[in-house]
Amino acid sequence: MPSPTVKNILEHIEEQRESYVADLTELLRIPSISADSTYAGDVKRAAEWLIDHLKGLGIHPEFIETKGHPLVYAETPPVPGAPIALVYGHYDVQPPDPLDKWITPPFEPTIREGRIYARGATDDKGQMLTHVKSVGAWLKTQGCLPLQVKFLIEGEEEVGSEHLEGYLCDHAEKLACDCVVISDTSQFAPGVPAITYGLRGIAYYEIHLTGPNRDLHSGVFGGGVTNPAIALSKLLSAIIDDAGRIQLPGFYDDVVPLTDREREEFRALPFDQSAFEQELGINGVTGEAGFSTLERRWARPTFDVCGLTSGYQGEGAKTVLPSRASAKFSFRLVPNQDPKKVTTALRQFLEPLVPPGISMELVDFHGGPGIVVPLESPYLAAAADAIEVGFGKRPVFMREGGSIPIVKTFAEQLDADVLLLGWGQNDDNLHSPNEKFTLTDFQAGIRSSAALWDALAKINQDA
Amino acid sequence: MPSPTVKNILEHIEEQRESYVADLTELLRIPSISADSTYAGDVKRAAEWLIDHLKGLGIHPEFIETKGHPLVYAETPPVPGAPIALVYGHYDVQPPDPLDKWITPPFEPTIREGRIYARGATDDKGQMLTHVKSVGAWLKTQGCLPLQVKFLIEGEEEVGSEHLEGYLCDHAEKLACDCVVISDTSQFAPGVPAITYGLRGIAYYEIHLTGPNRDLHSGVFGGGVTNPAIALSKLLSAIIDDAGRIQLPGFYDDVVPLTDREREEFRALPFDQSAFEQELGINGVTGEAGFSTLERRWARPTFDVCGLTSGYQGEGAKTVLPSRASAKFSFRLVPNQDPKKVTTALRQFLEPLVPPGISMELVDFHGGPGIVVPLESPYLAAAADAIEVGFGKRPVFMREGGSIPIVKTFAEQLDADVLLLGWGQNDDNLHSPNEKFTLTDFQAGIRSSAALWDALAKINQDA
Structure with a gap:
């Protein structure tokens, strides 16, 4: 009143x-x-x-x-x-x-x-x-x-x-x-x-994997030289499991769980999952197991690949074993997570996974806490x-x-x-x-x- | 004489x-x-x-x-x-x-x-x-x-x-x-x-994964919508294991093993592994376990990603959850492997791995037996x-x-x-x-x- x-x-x-x-x-x-x-x-x-x-x-x-x-x-x-x-x-x-x-x-x-x-x-x-x-x-x-x-x-x-x-x-x-x-x-x-x-906060990175010093013929060299685009796929895949959990050690340590009241507030919102999917033209969603779409989008940390670049991207087929493969990706962070700690964990996680024949450069872009x-x-x-x-x-x-x-x-x-x-x-x-x-x-x-x-x-x- | x-x-x-x-x-x-x-x-x-x-x-x-x-x-x-x-x-x-x-x-x-x-x-x-x-x-x-x-x-x-x-x-x-x-x-x-x-023969493909009907803001949607670039990384990674073995069911069934005489002929060749690596500027190689570099390049089937495309590829950071991710890739085949059988096996292998929220298009380019x-x-x-x-x-x-x-x-x-x-x-x-x-x-x-x-x-x- x-x-x-x-x-x-x-x-x-x-x-x-x-x-x-x-x-x-x-x-x-x-x-x-x-x-x-x-x-x-x-x-x-x-x-x-x-x-x-x-x-x-x-x-x-x-x-x-x-x-x-x-x-x-x-x-x-x-x-x-x-x-x-x-x-x-x-x-x-x-x-x-x-x-x-x-x-x-x-x-x-x-x-x-x-x-x-x-x-x-x-x-x-x-x-x-x-x-x-x-x-x-x-x-x-x-x-x-x-x-x-x-x-x-x-x-x-x-x-x-x-x-x-x-x-x-x-x-x-x-x-x-x-x-x-x-x-x-x-x-x-x-x-x-x-x-x-x-x-949410953010930690944004660019990764460059370099293999041979030039693009190679995939017939002449394929199988005998590590392919940077495959190595990149493996590294990115390793970051998140099929249940949507980020695999960097300690990544969830600082995550403050959603309170019961917050989960109730979100559940009470007039959010229509099927209208959401229809509007985006998708036949379903995936994400961190155990959380709703709004929880995943608003209050859980996540990993997204924002860009991929490697080898031949023009029309038709080119039989090339690329010299380089790059990705841009980010973690969305929830409050209390520190982007700097994420960078350290990420580097420690990725380095041992880089295969022989590949060198990795990890560029740390802007980051900010939630x-x-x-x-x-x-x-x-x-x-x-x-x-x-x-x-x-x-x-x-x-x-x-x-x-x-x-x-x-x-x-x-x-x-x-x-x-x-x-x-x-x-x-x-x-x-x-x-x-x-x-x-x-x-x-x-x-x-x-x-x-x-x-x-x-x-x-x-x-x- | x-x-x-x-x-x-x-x-x-x-x-x-x-x-x-x-x-x-x-x-x-x-x-x-x-x-x-x-x-x-x-x-x-x-x-x-x-x-x-x-x-x-x-x-x-x-x-x-x-x-x-x-x-x-x-x-x-x-x-x-x-x-x-x-x-x-x-x-x-x-x-x-x-x-x-x-x-x-x-x-x-x-x-x-x-x-x-x-x-x-x-x-x-x-x-x-x-x-x-x-x-x-x-x-x-x-x-x-x-x-x-x-x-x-x-x-x-x-x-x-x-x-x-x-x-x-x-x-x-x-x-x-x-x-x-x-x-x-x-x-x-x-x-x-x-x-x-x-x-060797070849079977060449292009894969297109489509998620949401437009590029999305990775902050607003990230975590709640399947990311096609991550899905692509997972699919490509699944094709080959860390020992360099291709995972398509039956892929090796028709592969004729190298004969002892062939392996001896290859071993006798004046091939200098370290000069090879030095010339390519790499610090090592990976490939199918149990085979030499020449065997891998000449006489074993292999998988190579020839190109990757997704999302933002320009300078700096763009916080985008891409609508689409694509790759070009090939299998080099050895004699007696049939590219058509590979296509069938590939499709059967990939389809169940496509996550909800993603549709897959697999384009079969030219192929030819070894x-x-x-x-x-x-x-x-x-x-x-x-x-x-x-x-x-x-x-x-x-x-x-x-x-x-x-x-x-x-x-x-x-x-x-x-x-x-x-x-x-x-x-x-x-x-x-x-x-x-x-x-x-x-x-x-x-x-x-x-x-x-x-x-x-x-x-x-x-x-």
Whole structure:
């Protein structure tokens, strides 16, 4: 049940519905494509729009130059005894190509059937703006917020957040907070709002096996010289058994098992296995024995080969014994697994398996650990309550199989719980043509955010 | 010991040394590149040169038009009670590219340090001409040959002998013979003349595994969807065990074991394992347990992966779970193994191993059986004696790991033993720049060929 204060704010939010859409439309018109230097001026213009907008709400933002695109920072006044929330978002967008697939131009926002279509609609201008608007609603109706909210909005998320990490490290005190709020993900499904409380980590590698110093005739040499492509198949096969268990010694030692509550939460989700298979065009799945598809994708470590290269790949037959065979592969890690330990175990596991006549080079690419917010976190509970207010429905708790490196950075640098509150839908076409954001989700996001400040403020900081 | 007749012929051959080189030079000047239609006129000119040359020897050749380049046929008179030998060779050559790597132009034959450099010098104008010249020497000095020799010289060997097989089938009676003589291979090493008495067959396949209908994000889906690249690695690995044994049921059933004599012949060859490894830049070899490198390469069936393709192969990391994974691979077969049986066994072996979520397509490329002439063949023995006369050294008996499909066709269509009498060297650069033929090998080849007609004629046809 929302408090009278929150009720009052929600009424204001309802009244502002059209003005919110108008403001979002204005921001979406700016082609702030961070990847394309032609648009550097527009990226800056989007940052300035935000600055002006935050000023209009009565807070004093900072325009922070970096060696790349600028950061926008702002904070509401401190509230002693209440927690501090930091909102992270981004105002830059993906390139809109292919342009000819857009029904209406990417930077001419258009509303069709209650959805606003434009590049950046959901990723992340629309979702980020919900928090700016909710803070505005509090300030407009109450004059202040019940806790301090800080905003850190960047312009380089779509190009790797190159200058954000440095800023985080250098300004940990300024950015100090108890929780980080990020709305840059999706709901579980339409009508099923969700909180993403865990992400997997990753350890990515490239392996090169080199045999003879040149491609050989497979007739003249075949059988007498170790074939690198067969050796590669054997090495990759050895990494995972037929029950989907990774064979590196100690690989599962640090894996925190799913709790009963988590397994129940996942089981309760409206996930349709046969629809999933049908959508992917497959006649079944395999994976780690003893786990459901969602558990396998979200909360269990896994091994995937991402690429294979060897020998002749053109049309027809070429009777070659290749000189070299390579693969790209990754382990998705669950929280508490250390990519560095995986690298050590991997090397120790593979080296004795390399057959005579083959030399191995193992390249360790980027790696990053996973992250999970304990389901018992009071911040998660507050967010769940807020979403129930905003969407009229209690959110489900989900995890995400992918990695969002910046999330881990926030959690580590600021020692804060990260709340991934996605207002979008899985079919919002982020990074694709006809990106959209459903206006009822936009409005429910603003409502949830407004209720979140209230719910977070009530958390007992001494507990 | 050569007979007085042969001695007499060898003397004549010695006298003609310079005229032989002059004739070879003339033929090598003709750029009879069968692959390039620009040179079609030159290909024809080479055939006509041969026709004129055979006429000059006193035999009446035929210029046989095909839908491609012409065949040249000729025969000496029948000799009742004596066997018939058919010489196969080719007058067409490989393209000479890359031209800038040639020290002297490919169609301006040049002699340096006792070797003649030109495209086609060893492959196959020089080697083929040895038999023409030896027949000429017999006719010139004796007026006749002790057996009938037939010549079938084609102009499409370098482009797949497209029209030869049809001609063989249609003219089996005309081409009837007891043995086929082909000089288009190499000696074992300089000073080690050889007879190649066996070739491996081949069965070549392409496998395509398809999983999801598009490349997936390896974070979002990894662990919950079968990865085709891992499935491929598992399938390929299953085909051969760590002892180098192929696992298809019944695969070895038809394999004729090496005889003790063959193993002894191979063991006696001056093969230097460590030089072999050093030349290939490898620190060791693997292969079927219980067999030597030469046995593995020449006389044992094997499995080789010739190409691998899947997912992302560019620079850096892409976190993709590929939709598809493919491989090209072959089995080299030994004589008596049937490629069709291998295909059936392969399909039966692989199908149950395809995991849920993956569909398999297996493409059966060209296949061909191996061939072996029993070491007890009187034709082999005659050839060995002849080579001893020509080279002053008894030849070794070797096999070849590769396949020469046309050899099998000759053996089958004409039901004759095939004698692969290579006069060339392994470093003669056939198909590469600076192709050469050593003039002492050319001359020894002519001597051996002359002695061969004598030795073959002495074989008792009733035995």
